[in-house]
Amino acid sequence: MERSIVHLNIPDFYTGMEELRRPELKKHPLVLAEPAVRSVVQGVNDAARREGIREGMPLGHARRICRRALVVPPDLRFYGEVHRSILQEFARFSPLVEGPLPGRYFVDLTGTRRLWGPESDTAWRMERLLADRKGLHARVGLASSKLVSQVAAGCITAGDLSRIFPGGETSFLYPLPVNLLPGVGAVTASRLADFNIQQVGMLASIPAESLAGVFGAMSTRLLRIARGIDPTPVLPFREAARLTLVHHSDRDEIDREKLEALLFVQVEEACWNLRVHNRRPGRFALEIRHADGVTAKTRHLLPVNAVHIDQRLFRFMLPAFRRLIERRVAVRRIVLEFSDFSIPFRQMPLFPWENDSFEEDRQLQKALDDIRRRFGKQIICWGKTAVMHRSSPGQRDLPNRSGPGGF
Incomplete structure (x- = not known):
């Protein structure tokens, strides 16, 4: 049976939510950004986009471009509530509903024709449901796969529906520019343009061996x-x-040693929370934003022996982090995320004379935790983070001798 996958793409989801809460914002260029000096633009409406403001742009630069733009701090909790309510609305049509991001939805309508009628009618009914109940308009793509339905939705305006019938995927995709493919960003599109590869059909016709010489392991996915x-x-x-x-960062940082120290501090904080709750992460994601607005991301599985010990987890993550900062452009933000948690377990050594480095690391970590619980987290640190304190010696907190946890 041919699959029928619907993709609904709500443009400018975050700013659309703010305009629904405050209709007077529709008449002005609207920018979503934190009220900080070094914050970046997280969302814009159509009026702000016409003025030249884009997501990822420094807020100060956006203000210079359009001084009459209204800056509103994002309300992520509110957006998340609306996102979950939309998923529940779509669950009426199919049990297979996926929302990878707020404003982006996949619904598998395979086998629902007898219940809801033709898939195109059902997809259009879902768009009307969004408009009537949420006041939002979506670009709707309908195809036999998530990939093609997503591209189909990206080729139309909000409120329209594009259907690609089975067998017509290549004739639809091949004339399109490569930057319309999911996962092909500005950097990849620029590298393809260097080889005069500008259309999807040109990319699809290249032999795998030739493409692998330029893009390596990424060539298979391309x-x-x-x-x-x-x-x-x-x-x-x-x-x-x-x-x-x-x-x-208070200031853009390019020093590699300091960047690694910043990552280690994040790993320390994460591991502390993981040990408190007795959990082991199964995967991690790293994201950095450079001073020029370019974002780099990576995601990896974690081995069992990484667990929640500071040094072991940091050593495993360090190669991935170094690959992210190869551009040698100053870094403004570092985001570290852990997921797929489980209760840690480990097989004990069979013989007591075996050299168990894990047990040594665990005992050292336990001693550090005991000291920090008694005197505070800042009383002792790894040498890796000492570089962050060179410019301000003597600033570290010391225990209060007269306090309940004193000497």
Whole structure:
């Protein structure tokens, strides 16, 4: 049976939410950003986009471009509530509903024709439901895969529907520019343009060996999406536990040693929370934002022996972090996220004379935790983070001798 996947893309979801709460904002250029000196633009409406403001732009630069723009701090909790309510509305049509991001939804309508009628009518009914109950308009794509339905939705305006019938995927994709493919950002599109590869069909016709010489392991995925191959299923929505730590630098940092120290501090804080709750992460994600607004991301599985010991987890993550900062452009923000938690377990050594480095690391970590619980987290630190205190010696907190935890 051919699959029928609907993708609904709500443009400018965050600013649309703010305009629904405060209709007077529709008449003005609207910018979503934190009220900080070094914050970046997180969302804009159509009026602000016409003025030249874009997501990821420094807020100060956006204010200079359009002085009459209204700056509103984002309300992520409110956006999340609306996102979950939309998922519940779509669950009426199919049990397979996926919302990877607020404003982006996949619904698998395969096998629902007898219940709801033709898939195109059902997709249009879902868009009307959004407009009537939420006041939002979506671009709707309908195809046999998540990939093609997402591209189809990206080629139309809000309130329209684009259907790609089975067998017509290549004739639809091949004339399109490569930057319309999911996951092909500005950097990848620029590298493809250097080889005069500007259309999806040109990319799809290149032999895998030739493309691998330029893009390495990424070439397999590029060829797959260019040829419209995407067997991934629509995964039902599941609220997954995540631990996220965000560091915003007071000044753009390019020193590699200091950047690694900042990452280590985040790992320390994360591991402290993981040990308190006796949890082990199964995967981690790293994201950095450079001073020029370019964002780099990576995501990896964690081995069992990484667990929640500071040094072990940091050593495993360090190579991935170093690959992210290869551009040698100053870094403004570092985001570290852990997910897929489980209760830690470990097989004990068979013989007592075996050299167990893990046990040594665990005992050292336990001693550090005991000291910090008694005297505070700042009383002792790893040498890795000492570089952050060189410019301000003597600033570290010392225990109060007369206090309850004193000497």
